Amino acid sequence: MNEKNKTYNSEENEMEIPEVLKNVNKSSLFPVPEKYFDGLPSKIQERVFAKDQKSVRMRTFPGLVQKRILIPVVSMFFIVALFFIFNRDKGFNDEYQFTGINLEETMDQYPEFFEDMDEYTMIEVLITSSDNMDDPASAIWSDSSITNQEILDYFDEENIDVEYLYNL
Amino acid sequence: MIRGNESRNYGFNLLVRQYQERVYHLIRRMVIDHSDTDDLVQETFIKVWQNMESFRSDSKLFTWIYRIATNEALSFLNKKKRRFMLPLVDYDRVLESKLSDGHSFSGDEIQKKLFKALLTLPEKQRLVFQMKYFEELKYDEISEVLGTSVGALKASYHIAVKKIEENLKTD
Structure with missing residues (x-):
């Protein structure tokens, strides 16, 4: 009886492992690219860092990011801008009309x-x-x-x- | 160390190095494909990082990480199966074909038969079998990972072994 089967039988008084499963080699079933595990921690940390940066940006202007605040603010800005543009044009036209008298x-x-x-x-x-x-x-x-x-x-x-x- | 602000990055790096292979192989046995596994392993550790504050020290760190990893793998498979709802395409068949393509699986014929038999099991039963048979975890550890009672796990494992045995004998 090998080491693994000893574990099965002694640990928790479990069922006997069928003979067919005892013969299966459990290691190296799935090929992993070379040095994959060397680069994985840094790859994960890059993603963690990117996510952290994104969440910090989201927290910096939490109120403005909300649509219910952003949309009225932008709308008000455009209304005020249009008001000034309209009145500026009107004044210009009046002046133009006056000086245009020949x-x-x-x-x-x-x-x-x-x-x-x-x-x-x-x-x-x-x-x-x-x-x-x-x-x-x-x-x-x-x-x-x-x-x-x-x-x-x-x-x-x-x-x-x-x-x-x-x-x- | 992992919970301190200053050494958090360093501690997290050590944690990834400590558990990456175990998490990788746990997920790989479930989803077979390397690139899918790679995504899921990364997602697992990102969730570990994000939820570090909620980790309770009374449970083992590796069982907590395993729980996150198994949830990631199960939800991935469920999504894939929902996407392959068309009757002509079965995602279990897709996984089975990956076992034969030569890139995803390097086992011998017996190992291939075993994994094909595993694909016939319900996902959670598969997980129980893998954790017990390949990972050699104790029932109380599996219980902590999957949130299932030890009795139910024993029964589940027993049924899984019987199904696999029958499947291998008929082949």
């Missing part, structure tokens, strides 16, 4: 309005239509359709004293 085009479009208007009244209209009431000269000159020289020539032809502008 004096010559306006005079052509409404000749009856301007034909009885003397030069001083026209200057006053221009100044009062401008945002920059503190600097009337720049208000007039800000119309890009008229060059500085044209204005000076115009004043000269009409014998208008430029000093008049500063006394308005």
Whole structure:
């Protein structure tokens, strides 16, 4: 009787092992790749480390990771961003529309309005239509359709004293 | 040592080195294929690491690790069998073919017959037989691993041996 069978019979008074099983060699039934067990601990530790890192990242922002918080926060951000973008565009358009007024085009479009208007009244209209009431000269000159020289020539032809502008 | 923070990594490495071969062969006998076994062994030790805090010192470390390993192997086989629910494909047949392919199994004819006979047993009975016959564990150790009473294990092992004996004789 070999060592293994002794274990079976003495340990817990077990059943007799059939003869056919006694003849089976129990070792080296499954081939294992060479040096497999040398690399296994480090392979396992790499995976353990990767999982630990992932769980740390998940714990760092636990509240934000939850959809019920993240979705409203992102939605609010977009609503606020859209509000600012919309209002910024609106303001830009208003400004664009104002500065886009061309004096010559306006005079052509409404000749009856301007034909009885003397030069001083026209200057006053221009100044009062401008945002920059503190600097009337720049208000007039800000119309890009008229060059500085044209204005000076115009004043000269009409014998208008430029000093008049500063006394308005 | 394994539960201390500073030496945890080192201790875990030692633990893997200590038990890797036993765990590997326990799982390999169940799933036959090396790459499946490799995955399951890694999963087993990852679970050991993750649940180290819940390990109760009153039970043996190796029986606790064996319990995790057997659960991994059993749930793997159950998943595979659910996937092979088509009547034409039987996962036991897949395992049986792996015994004959020359890559997964290097045993002689008697050993091959024994493992083919083992594949006819229910998985838990197979586990009991393997732990008793190959691992030579005591019944109370197997009882701790599988959570089954010693009496039930003795009966299960007895039935398994009889089935295998008959199977080998008929071949």
